[in-house]
Amino acid sequence: MATPTLVQDTDVEHAVGTIQRGRVVRKGRVLGVTTALALLAFALFVATMMVGSFPVTPWEVIASTFRLGSDPSVDFVVRDLRLPVATTALAVGLAMGVSGLVFQKLLANPLASPDFVGISSGAGLAAVGSIILLNVSAMFVSVAALGGALVAALLIYLLAWRDGITGYRFILIGIGVSELMVALTGYLIARADIFEAREAMTWLVGSVGNAGPTQLRILLVALAVLLPLTLVLNRHLDVLELGDDAAKALGANVERMRLVLLAVAVVLVALATAAAGPLPFVALIAGPIAVRLIGANGSGLVAAAFVGALIVLVADLVAQHVVPVELPTGVVTGAIGAPYLIWLLATVNREGRGG
Amino acid sequence: MTLAHARSTSPAPGSGVAAPSHRHGGGLAAGLVVLVGVLAVVAFVSVTLGTRDVGLATIWKAFTDFDPDNTSETVIRELRVPRTLVGLVAGMSLGLAGAILQGVTRNPLADPGIMGINTGASAFIVVSIMVLGVQGLGTYIWFGFLGAAVAIFVVYGVASFGREGATPVKLALAGAAVTAGFYSVTTGVVMTNVDALNELRFWQVGSIAGRYWPVFTQTAPFMAVGVAVALFSGRALNGLSLGDDMAVALGQRIRLTRSIMFVSVAVLAGAATAACGPIVFIGLVVPHVARALCGPDYRWVMVYTALLSPIILLSADIIGRVSAGDGELQVGVVLGVLGAPAFIALVRRRDLAEL
Amino acid sequence: MTHELRAEDLSLGYGPQDVVSHLDVEIPDGKITVIVGANACGKSTLLRGLARLLAPRTGSVILDGKRVQDLRSVEVARVLGLLPQTPVAPDGITVADLVGRGRYPHQSWFRRWSAEDDAAVAAAMESTGTAELADRPLSALSGGQRQRVWVAMALAQDTDLVLLDEPTTYLDINHQVELLDLLTDLNRRHAKTIVLVLHDLNLACRYADHIIAMKAGAIIREGAPIDVIDAAVVTEVFGLPCEVLPDPVSRTPMIVPRGRHHVPVPESV
Numbered sequence: 001m002a003t004p005t006l007v008q009d010t011d012v013e014h015a016v017g018t019i020q021r022g023r024v025v026r027k028g029r030v031l032g033v034t035t036a037l038a039l040l041a042f043a044l045f046v047a048t049m050m051v052g053s054f055p056v057t058p059w060e061v062i063a064s065t066f067r068l069g070s071d072p073s074v075d076f077v078v079r080d081l082r083l084p085v086a087t088t089a090l091a092v093g094l095a096m097g098v099s100g101l102v103f104q105k106l107l108a109n110p111l112a113s114p115d116f117v118g119i120s121s122g123a124g125l126a127a128v129g130s131i132i133l134l135n136v137s138a139m140f141v142s143v144a145a146l147g148g149a150l151v152a153a154l155l156i157y158l159l160a161w162r163d164g165i166t167g168y169r170f171i172l173i174g175i176g177v178s179e180l181m182v183a184l185t186g187y188l189i190a191r192a193d194i195f196e197a198r199e200a201m202t203w204l205v206g207s208v209g210n211a212g213p214t215q216l217r218i219l220l221v222a223l224a225v226l227l228p229l230t231l232v233l234n235r236h237l238d239v240l241e242l243g244d245d246a247a248k249a250l251g252a253n254v255e256r257m258r259l260v261l262l263a264v265a266v267v268l269v270a271l272a273t274a275a276a277g278p279l280p281f282v283a284l285i286a287g288p289i290a291v292r293l294i295g296a297n298g299s300g301l302v303a304a305a306f307v308g309a310l311i312v313l314v315a316d317l318v319a320q321h322v323v324p325v326e327l328p329t330g331v332v333t334g335a336i337g338a339p340y341l342i343w344l345l346a347t348v349n350r351e352g353r354g355g
Numbered sequence: 356m357t358l359a360h361a362r363s364t365s366p367a368p369g370s371g372v373a374a375p376s377h378r379h380g381g382g383l384a385a386g387l388v389v390l391v392g393v394l395a396v397v398a399f400v401s402v403t404l405g406t407r408d409v410g411l412a413t414i415w416k417a418f419t420d421f422d423p424d425n426t427s428e429t430v431i432r433e434l435r436v437p438r439t440l441v442g443l444v445a446g447m448s449l450g451l452a453g454a455i456l457q458g459v460t461r462n463p464l465a466d467p468g469i470m471g472i473n474t475g476a477s478a479f480i481v482v483s484i485m486v487l488g489v490q491g492l493g494t495y496i497w498f499g500f501l502g503a504a505v506a507i508f509v510v511y512g513v514a515s516f517g518r519e520g521a522t523p524v525k526l527a528l529a530g531a532a533v534t535a536g537f538y539s540v541t542t543g544v545v546m547t548n549v550d551a552l553n554e555l556r557f558w559q560v561g562s563i564a565g566r567y568w569p570v571f572t573q574t575a576p577f578m579a580v581g582v583a584v585a586l587f588s589g590r591a592l593n594g595l596s597l598g599d600d601m602a603v604a605l606g607q608r609i610r611l612t613r614s615i616m617f618v619s620v621a622v623l624a625g626a627a628t629a630a631c632g633p634i635v636f637i638g639l640v641v642p643h644v645a646r647a648l649c650g651p652d653y654r655w656v657m658v659y660t661a662l663l664s665p666i667i668l669l670s671a672d673i674i675g676r677v678s679a680g681d682g683e684l685q686v687g688v689v690l691g692v693l694g695a696p697a698f699i700a701l702v703r704r705r706d707l708a709e710l
Numbered sequence: 711m712t713h714e715l716r717a718e719d720l721s722l723g724y725g726p727q728d729v730v731s732h733l734d735v736e737i738p739d740g741k742i743t744v745i746v747g748a749n750a751c752g753k754s755t756l757l758r759g760l761a762r763l764l765a766p767r768t769g770s771v772i773l774d775g776k777r778v779q780d781l782r783s784v785e786v787a788r789v790l791g792l793l794p795q796t797p798v799a800p801d802g803i804t805v806a807d808l809v810g811r812g813r814y815p816h817q818s819w820f821r822r823w824s825a826e827d828d829a830a831v832a833a834a835m836e837s838t839g840t841a842e843l844a845d846r847p848l849s850a851l852s853g854g855q856r857q858r859v860w861v862a863m864a865l866a867q868d869t870d871l872v873l874l875d876e877p878t879t880y881l882d883i884n885h886q887v888e889l890l891d892l893l894t895d896l897n898r899r900h901a902k903t904i905v906l907v908l909h910d911l912n913l914a915c916r917y918a919d920h921i922i923a924m925k926a927g928a929i930i931r932e933g934a935p936i937d938v939i940d941a942a943v944v945t946e947v948f949g950l951p952c953e954v955l956p957d958p959v960s961r962t963p964m965i966v967p968r969g970r971h972h973v974p975v976p977e978s979v
Contacts, residue, residue: 015832015841019806022845111527176699183691186560205542239814245794248763251787251815281535331542334535341532346516
């Protein structure tokens with residue numbers, strides 16, 4: 001700001017050039033990282049369908065998945081047995097990844113993923129309750145989980161409302177609601193007989209093999225609508241991040257936009273949880289990983305979605321084929337993302353987003 | 356860089372008076388006297404009340420002139436007193452550990468649970484059950500302690516990498532990542548080993564029932580040291596709560612301070628969690644309650660937390676004992692069911708002082 | 711383009727009590743208005759009220775003949791910009807990205823980033839001297855640089871009315887003067903109406919066309935500094951005994967406080 005009075009048009013033109021170049025570079029980086037993550041996710045999506053007691057080549061998988069050829073035995077293994085699970089893993093991961101980052105940005109807190117502010121615990125209580133108290137079918141457990149997540153979210157929102165929402169109050173109320181749900185869930189499990197307790201614990205851990213065709217179809221439709229919507233809304237998320245005063249001064253309808261974004265994120269995570277159980281830590285860890293890969297170059301929502309998908313796909317692969325006994329996916333999700341996030345935390349330098 | 360930019364969005368003059376930080380020392384000291392009185396009453400009730408009510412005389416006699424054949428005296432001496440003492444010390448420890456972690460990380464969600472302590476303890480316990488065939492509280496308590504300590508040192512170690520050391524954001528994320536990793540270990544074991552599941556589901560609700568003298572005598576020395584350090588750390592936490600730069604400017608050696616804080620959290624939360632299971636509620640919620648009562652000065656927050664925590668823990672334990680007919684409700688359940696709504700009401704009524 | 715911004719019978723507050731009560735004020739168009747007053751006198755509250763960040767308890771804020779509450783927030787944001795006292799910088803954001811977020815009200819579902827946005831961002835960054843910082847993360851800058859980036863964001867919004875809440879905080883004296891010079895340029899060359907909350911009375915008197923002195927939520931005096939500011943007013947508003955002399959550079963009022971020390975014993979002449 002040496003001599004502001006002498007700002008020349010040539011200076012401004014020069015600055016325009018700098019800014020445009022900078023933006024191109026940043027967009028390039030975002031595009032590069034996101035494309036790499038997408039390709040990796042697709043590769044894993046194919047890979048999870050290759051392995052098993054009936055090995056299939058990648059080309060057979062692709063041909064069968066996209067109906068490019070027909071080999072009855074391959075089609076049976078791929079389309080009927082493996083495709084639903086792989087698609088669930090992909091869809092659930094995408095949904096949880098993007099939902100987690102939207103929560104973290106909206107509430108301005110890297111720990112404020114739906115796992116920790118009470119949404120998942122609402123789903124957990126409803127599902128465990130229906131397993132232990134009602135002994136119902138898997139489909140009904142899904143419906144209960146969906147309802148539980150939505151009710152918990154609504155409850156937190158309404159309780160946190162006082163002339164508007166602040167992120168801080170939302171988090172604290174979320175803690176309270178979550179504690180209530182977790183205590184009740186623990187009580188139900190402790191008093192149940194051991195087989196029901198085991199079934200409830202299994203659901204709480206979550207597995208992509210749980211999803212029935214209906215749950216999967218609903219989740220896919222929701223993703224097709226809500227993922228693009230999230231990207232459209234990203235513009236508003238960007239100004240909400242500046243704090244309520246700045247966002248209002250810029251003309252954002254703060255409360256409405258926050259409600260819409262929260263609703264989108266809640267529906268995504270609720271449907272994902274209904275399909276596969278809570279799959280702990282996917283929503284929490286995907287965002288910070290994506291943000292560190294992209295650096296200060298963009299908002300990283302798409303990248304977070306693909307990181308989420310990668311975590312779940314790898315977890316599925318490990319849980320089914322790498323460990324000696326077959327495990328529910330959720331057992332491994334924590335162990336997949338965690339070491340990578342730890343490594344990123346320890347190595348990414350400050351100039352980026354080390355924290 | 357502070358993590359708590361979840362700060363209130365209306366920082367204008369006039370809004371900051373909600374937290375009664377201006378309440379003078381006299382009022383705060385009087386509050387302390389009241390709390391000490393309440394704690395004494397609650398502890399007394401905890402010893403006398405139960406399925407077998409006893410009077411003061413019996414208590415006196417149980418310690419001065421013990422008659423092993425008198426069931427009442429035995430109950431007092433061997434069950435209720437150690438149980439009450441465990442509740443007292445563990446409550447204090449959990450609350451203080453939570454207050455320290457919230458102060459050091461400047462994050463309202465940072466509690467011993469998210470720092471990996473509970474999951475670290477759980478993981479070590481279930482592994483000890485599965486691999487070593489350990490059975491019974493008295494034996495696996497040490498594994499719980501070890502797990503908690505390992506978890507928190509890993510968290511602190513990971514977060515300390517890099518130029519500016521363990522910043523709040525890195526601590527929170529490292530805690531989340533380590534929690535995720537240990538969670539995978541725990542669920543992996545539980546899903547494949549019914550014995551471990553059976554032990555874990557009772558342990559993880561959190562309870563001080565059946566804690567005999569050995570539990571107290573083994574863990575209390577650690578907790579006593581931790582409590583002493585915590586009570587003198589208020590000034591240091593006040594410095595850290597202003598942000599790293601300000602703390603340095605005020606002459607604090609923040610790396611050293613943080614290290615000491617973390618060791619004391621490991622000792623406090625490790626021993627308490629080993630003694631009574633992961634009672635998340637106390638560490639997460641009570642510091643917020645204390646802050647609502649006495650304002651943001653950590654010197655008072657620590658003392659208030661130290662008194663409020665055992666009051667709340669023992670009260671919940673008493674309620675659990677008398678409410679459920681023949682059996683009893685675990686303290687963790689009571690805390691969730693009664694404490695969470697109370698906490699929500701508190702959050703709604705006041706603008707809680709932010710970190 | 712001329713604009714009218716005024717408040718009628720405006721009451722604002724946060725808790726049970728009003729911070730500003732039943733206040734009438736008009737911001738002169740095309741001028742630099744500075745609001746001064748002791749801490750907690752309601753200056754920032756008034757500014758937030760004028761910028762519709764705080765809903766009025768009584769009365770209303772009128773922008774170009776319409777009540778601000780009745781206008782769409784985005785429409786207001788194209789005419790009236792505000793830099794709040796404590797905006798939040800998202801983790802790791804770059805300077806250019808942050809300044810670019812000031813273009814929000816000019817974009818919509820259909821209209822995304824355009825060359826006009828680039829030009830506005832570039833002009834804002836060039837005039838605040840932040841252009842060469844464009845690709846750096848905000849967290850790597852000094853306090854003064856950061857403050858200039860925030861001002862650049864408010865300028866990128868490209869509004870005819872610009873409200874700034876204590877924009878000179880964190881700036882050294884040199885940068886304070888440069889920023890105020892810049893705002894004066896914007897005022898004179900682009901006819902922007904500027905409203906500032908400032909703590910430095912001397913700079914306020916020098917740069918203000920119109921000064922508003924507040925105390926306890928009410929306006930004590932307003933007008934041109936030279937007509938309004940004298941020792942009696944300063945003593946009333948700030949409770950500070952002082953002398954007011956003409957500023958040797960600008961001839962505007964200059965406040966010289968009388969503390970308890972360093973006041974020589976009057977010598978007999």
